[in-house]
Amino acid sequence: METKFQPLKENSTNQPTESKSDIKPLAKWSLDNFEIGRPLGKGKFGNVYLAREIKSKYIVALKVLFKSQLQKCQMEHQLRREIEIQSHLRHPNVLQMHGYFFDETRIYLILEFAGNGEMYKFLKRQPNGRFSEPKTANYMAQLADALMYCHARKVIHRDIKPENLLLGIHGEIKIADFGWSVHAPSSRRKTMCGTLDYLAPEMVEGRDHDERVDLWTLGILCYEFLVGSPPFEEEKQDLTYRRICKVDLKFPAFLSIGSKDLITKLLKPRAEDRIPLKKLLEHSWVVQHLSSEVRSRLPFFQTATSNNE
Numbered sequence: 001m002e003t004k005f006q007p008l009k010e011n012s013t014n015q016p017t018e019s020k021s022d023i024k025p026l027a028k029w030s031l032d033n034f035e036i037g038r039p040l041g042k043g044k045f046g047n048v049y050l051a052r053e054i055k056s057k058y059i060v061a062l063k064v065l066f067k068s069q070l071q072k073c074q075m076e077h078q079l080r081r082e083i084e085i086q087s088h089l090r091h092p093n094v095l096q097m098h099g100y101f102f103d104e105t106r107i108y109l110i111l112e113f114a115g116n117g118e119m120y121k122f123l124k125r126q127p128n129g130r131f132s133e134p135k136t137a138n139y140m141a142q143l144a145d146a147l148m149y150c151h152a153r154k155v156i157h158r159d160i161k162p163e164n165l166l167l168g169i170h171g172e173i174k175i176a177d178f179g180w181s182v183h184a185p186s187s188r189r190k191t192m193c194g195t196l197d198y199l200a201p202e203m204v205e206g207r208d209h210d211e212r213v214d215l216w217t218l219g220i221l222c223y224e225f226l227v228g229s230p231p232f233e234e235e236k237q238d239l240t241y242r243r244i245c246k247v248d249l250k251f252p253a254f255l256s257i258g259s260k261d262l263i264t265k266l267l268k269p270r271a272e273d274r275i276p277l278k279k280l281l282e283h284s285w286v287v288q289h290l291s292s293e294v295r296s297r298l299p300f301f302q303t304a305t306s307n308n309e
């Protein structure tokens with residue numbers, strides 16, 4: 001499909017300086033509104049391209065999904081929910097969905113462009129495949145703020161893992177892929193595909209669950225960022241399953257007391273015992289490492305602290 005379109009110019013990854021405003025939502029988008037640039041990546045149901053909205057010159061990521069593949073895997077319902085949820089969320093650490101359109105064979109999602117790509121690859125490129133404690137604490141604060149925002153709107157993500165996180169132009173986290181998200185509370189007994197590693201005990205056991213499953217996954221992610229692999233990883237899924245249910249947690253010696261304390265407080269088998277997101281933002285290990293720049297970009301944190309004054 002690339003041959004049909006003009007390539008973007010070299011400097012086109014910068015948003016136009018004269019227009020700081022958002023891409024304007026159009027009632028009816030079509031492919032004619034965009035110039036298509038280089039491919040950004042390949043997903044299960046199609047490809048993602050860098051693109052520019054011609055009128056505003058706004059740079060976006062255009063995700064092209066093939067209807068036939070979605071139908072084959074019975075994913076249309078899930079995609080509809082993903083669009084409905086993600087297009088209504090506005091937070092600096094949630095990847096924005098600007099809109100969508102479709103033609104006979106494809107569905108196009110107009111997404112915010114995440115200039116620094118995939119968190120998963122960035123983590124793998126680090127020395128020993130893990131982040132420092134200050135970097136991890138700053139990521140945790142961004143995720144906690146974004147999830148507070150989602151949970152306040154009764155949206156549970158349920159699938160927070162490095163593969164579903166992108167990085168913005170300032171290195172900030174962008175939660176993407178709301179394909180498994182639901183409006184809380186949920187008693188949906190869905191078989192989640194892929195790895196068990198991030199699933200909370202109530203989900204692996206197929207019990208009812210609420211937004212506190214995202215607290216568990218934050219604990220798993222915090223461990224993975226600091227150690228390089230998730231805490232219950234095993235070759236055989238039944239072993240992972242047993243370790244999750246027992247919360248069989250082992251920490252390497254290099255972790256600080258503060259980081260272990262936070263992970264332990266998130267990885268509680270009973271959802272009601274998990275540390276709430278607001279308390280996570282006040283946890284001494286997070287506060288100790290939180291940079292003023294990241295702090296200034298946390299909308300929920302800003303509101304909470306200004307209300308306390």
Ligand code: AMP
Nearest residue numbers: 040041042043044048061111112113114
């Ligand atoms: P997905 O189909 O969502 O798994 O996307 C496939 C790949 O495209 C990802 O692994 C990313 O490398 C890239 N990608 C997807 N969405 C974006 C985006 N909004 N900004 C930049 N790259 C993206």
